[in-house]
Amino acid sequence: MSSESPQSPRSPQSPRVRVRDAFARRLLGTIVVLAVIAGGFAFASVVQGPRLSAAKIDAQRSTRLAGQQLVIEVNQPVASFDADEISVEPEASVSAVADDRLITVTFDEPLDYASEYTVRVPGVVGAFQGVPATLEYTFETPDEQVYSLVRRSLDGEPDLIQRKSFTEPGGEIVFTAPRIQEFAHAGDVLAAVTIDDAGANELFVAGVEQDEPQEIALPMDAVVRDLEASTTNPLIGYLVSTPPVDGARAQDSALYIADLTGAAGGPPKPVAGLDGEPIKVASWSFVPGTTAVVVQDFEQSVFLVDAFGSAPVTPLGVHSEVRGFVPGTSRLVVADPDRGSMIDLTDGTTTTVDLPVPSLGDSDYPGRLTMTGDDRYVLSVVMVVVQPDGSTSIASRLAQVDATSTTDVFTPASEGSIIREYCISPNGRYAAVTTSDAQGRPDGYPGLPGYTESTMSVVDLSSGAVEFSQSGGFSDWCSS
């Protein structure tokens, strides 16, 4: 074969050589292009700061419990960040720590309902990149349904339980019965104590979206009171007393806890004390975020009891009054004749509560107070008003008291209306205030009596704004 042959592999003009050159060009060109691309992205990775890979928060619990955590996962280990410069919108008090690739932001108090929160963590420096970056994460908290009980049996109509939320002003009726004594709800499951024609109590449980309520069996002629629901677990509790027979009661203020999921198995059993016998409960409350309850017996002894017996009964001392928990926390407020105390159930420590003194007028009389923080509380105030003709009348208002001021947060809109009751939301940011106007009269219910012509207003404690109102009273916030 001649060297000049066009088919010769040595000829620079041969198709085979051209193809070989094309292959070599493609191969080398691809390698160069890939190397440039890889180098470019490597440079971009090095000069940019750390980035947020993922973030996680239990938004539902964040509106019910203090100390909920937003866990921000960074794409590399965190060398440092400006913990003191973390900002939250809307404003919320936080603390933060970093561990390897995680920055944990802890909210000191429960968050607001139906709000969009943005958390910014500035000055985040990665272990491998010296460029600081600001990490930002936005999440939404869930809406809150607020329930109220409307008693209409005096007008010949069935009582009803209705609910309305911060974002759904329309409201809906979720349960009706001829006479309803009280109710509570755990999530979308509603429990209601009704009164039958003979005056006996019945206990029903119903899914809000379901039609047919299920009746929970009660002892014959039992009286049920103090129905409450957990704000974080599908649990309800209630006190049961049976009529005395020969001077003795089979059930005497026994606390029953029912697991609405049925996971506990079997019918509810009474909560037992140190001696294994059912405690005669004067007052009780769920510990927020747990399956434990705090009960006070008629000797004023207070105990911490796990509803399912998974932890031993813990005595908490003898106290004149149990005033409930600081919203969203495990800090129990108790009152004694000489002082008030706060028991932190997470570590058992007790601190004396030095309540700030409210700034009240000469004709103002303090009523019930409810702690909404370690150093602030909501106080109902009754006022004696002297009319121009010299007669006197009664008025009322709701005030928030902290270390620096006493601020009125709610006054009934119409003259003559009286605050009959108020309860604080699980996140401590709102109050459900029940008022009844001048025509209101006692409704005559044997257990938990109320007033006719009642209206419940949901009040923002920070601004005093009324978020919404609905007829009735006995907000579910009073039974949680």
Added chain:
Amino acid sequence: MSLTKPVPPHHAAHGSRTPRSRGAVGLGLGVALVLLFVAIRLLAPEEVGNLLSNSVQDFFTLSISVVIESLPFVILGILLSIGVQVWLPEGFLLRHLPRNAVARRIVISMLGVLLPVCECGNVPLARGLILRGLSVGESMTFLLAAPILNPVTIITTYQAFGWDDGILVSRILGGFVIANLIGWIYSRHSSPMSLLTPKFQASCAHAHDEVPATRTRRSVDMFTKETSAMLPALFVGSAIAGLIQVGVSRDLLVTLGQNPVLSVFALMALAFVVSICSNVDAFFILAFGSTFMPGAIVAFLVFGPMIDVKMLALMRTTFTARTLVQLTVIVGLASAALGLAVNALA
């Protein structure tokens, strides 16, 4: 006119030892080895095992684990290869592929959906496809794409990572693009057969020689031939993988894994060494998921199924060393670019 065709030269060039006699000797040696190991296991005192150092024990454990994991897929790949070569009608595959080169490679890169075997099983299958008329570049496209673009791999990757950080999408798209890129590059090669080993070239040259035997007989012969080509390569590759794993500190890899740049190369190195099958590699790396950056995981999941110690050993039965170096460089660079891009952008 002879009633039978002459036996091809390479079939006759075995001297006095026929394949059957060689097979019998091999079988005898194999049985003898197994009996020897059984005897050692039964008769030797248990303390003997303790004499082996931890490194030696690790070496055997890691090497054998790669073999055990890969063997079923190699066998499955060989069976599929036999199916393609012996049982599919002549030209069936080629007739159903598009004529346009780009479309043809795209379809070939999707063949893994129909032939879901691990990457080690794809080597015998790719050999069978070359013998059935696929070009070398196209067979490379299949070889590199099929381990990733097959339902088992996609499902296990989804189970492991869901849609997090675009890992699944990056893996599928990355595997597809790289495989087609390789096919595109090698489609311009002037002498594709020179990319193959001389031994495999000889097999190709006689691929269409009709052997006077039933399909079953040809299948058995082919099974013997493929296993004798693949298994030694698998054992050698697994041994090298085990050896490197014993020698290279995993702690070092994990430490590097948190650097946005080095993590990509660290996990590619890990993928190269551990030689884990593409069907299960997502679950393997999931255990490191919280440690490594997403781009590094993508690089691991794309590079590993295409290039690792065991695969190179298996592919060396078919391709020249020069070709494998080129493949490794391109796939490595492309996987690194992909991983770095994910780290920079995702």
